[in-house]
Amino acid sequence: MRLSDFILKNLEPILQAWEDFARTIETPGTALDSEALRDHAEQMLRAIVLDLRTTQTVQEQNAKAQGNAPPDEKETPAETHAVTRLMAGFTIDQMVSEYRALRTSVLSQWLKQIKAGTALDVDDMTRFHEAIDQALAESIASYSRAVEASRSVFLGILGHDLRTPLGAILLGADMLRRADGMGARATRIATQIYTSVRRASQIVGDLLDLTRCQMGPGIPVKKENIDLTPLCERIVEEIRAFHPGANVLLEMNTPAHGEFDGPRMEQVFSNIISNAVQHGDLQFPIKVALEVTEDSVVFTVHNSGEPIPEDVLPFIFNPMGRFSKRSVIDHGPSDGLGLGLFIASEIVASHAGSIDVISDAERGTIFLVKVPRSGLED
Numbered sequence: 001m002r003l004s005d006f007i008l009k010n011l012e013p014i015l016q017a018w019e020d021f022a023r024t025i026e027t028p029g030t031a032l033d034s035e036a037l038r039d040h041a042e043q044m045l046r047a048i049v050l051d052l053r054t055t056q057t058v059q060e061q062n063a064k065a066q067g068n069a070p071p072d073e074k075e076t077p078a079e080t081h082a083v084t085r086l087m088a089g090f091t092i093d094q095m096v097s098e099y100r101a102l103r104t105s106v107l108s109q110w111l112k113q114i115k116a117g118t119a120l121d122v123d124d125m126t127r128f129h130e131a132i133d134q135a136l137a138e139s140i141a142s143y144s145r146a147v148e149a150s151r152s153v154f155l156g157i158l159g160h161d162l163r164t165p166l167g168a169i170l171l172g173a174d175m176l177r178r179a180d181g182m183g184a185r186a187t188r189i190a191t192q193i194y195t196s197v198r199r200a201s202q203i204v205g206d207l208l209d210l211t212r213c214q215m216g217p218g219i220p221v222k223k224e225n226i227d228l229t230p231l232c233e234r235i236v237e238e239i240r241a242f243h244p245g246a247n248v249l250l251e252m253n254t255p256a257h258g259e260f261d262g263p264r265m266e267q268v269f270s271n272i273i274s275n276a277v278q279h280g281d282l283q284f285p286i287k288v289a290l291e292v293t294e295d296s297v298v299f300t301v302h303n304s305g306e307p308i309p310e311d312v313l314p315f316i317f318n319p320m321g322r323f324s325k326r327s328v329i330d331h332g333p334s335d336g337l338g339l340g341l342f343i344a345s346e347i348v349a350s351h352a353g354s355i356d357v358i359s360d361a362e363r364g365t366i367f368l369v370k371v372p373r374s375g376l377e378d
Helices: 003-009 011-023 041-052 058-065 077-087 092-115 122-178 184-215 228-242 262-279 319-323 325-331 340-350
Strands: 224-227 248-252 257-260 286-292 296-303 354-360 364-372
Touching: 003 011, 003 041, 003 092, 003 122, 011 041, 011 092, 041 077, 041 122, 077 092, 077 122, 092 122, 122 184, 184 340, 224 228, 228 248, 228 257, 228 262, 228 286, 228 296, 257 262, 257 364, 262 286, 262 296, 262 340, 262 364, 340 354, 340 364
Parallel strands: 248 286
Antiparallel strands: 224 257, 286 296, 296 364, 354 364
């Protein structure tokens, strides 16, 4: 008996085995009923049967084996199954385990028929494994897309809803710290509130920028002809005020005129200098320089101290790199969300510029940003 015929003839016992296994998976919330436990399993099995009965060339089989099967314009049962499992509280590992169980169930029941004297068609088994792997790949991709979309929507809503109350607190704290007759202690407390809320507002802004990058073509910029010199100087003065223990030296040789988004470039200056203050050895000065070449503005920040670990350096502008198990164990928890350098790199990219880092025990850590002075041609 061909495997495709066997699956259709034994559809109910195969589905029952799928249901029995799915019932053993512990998920939050109300237990699923039989229909929900069998979610899209029958459609996936029928799709596999159709695949087994479809003639394919050697080239098509090789492409499928390498994960290059022709894309289906319609959502497949495996893709839909992944989303419903996510909504039911299944982790991706639990969803993958269902496919392992389905593979085992079908083959173990079919092999019993083989032992009873039915002829074995090796190509059927190979095609079945390919079909299961294809369905699994579709489910994992669909699950990941759904998770990413829900995360982006959540961050967007969170950032939008937090901005209004944070803005009100920031305004109130600023009025209090500037008010006459408050007394030294009350003024100090108001200043601490103002500083903390401003930092929280920056984090919310970073989250919104991260969401924009994940859901669109990067961080939008609005360029105008400005001088970056006073912007950089203002950011340095601000960081000096917030970090009096840091010796931040600024070197600028000429006005830095060009087509830039001023507020966004202030973010670049602030994020990179703040990173140097946070991670550098404050016994040594932090050197900031803004130079102008014929066609670019070059911004550099140098700090001394422990170099960035070699295995972290390639991912320094990728906020997801810090979430690997190894980075958490080897390098300890980080302060904040680690979005500053990522946001800076995205802003620089939106200006058609480049950002690089050099870090070793001899030279310390140097961040180098190069941004063209004129905008891209339309």
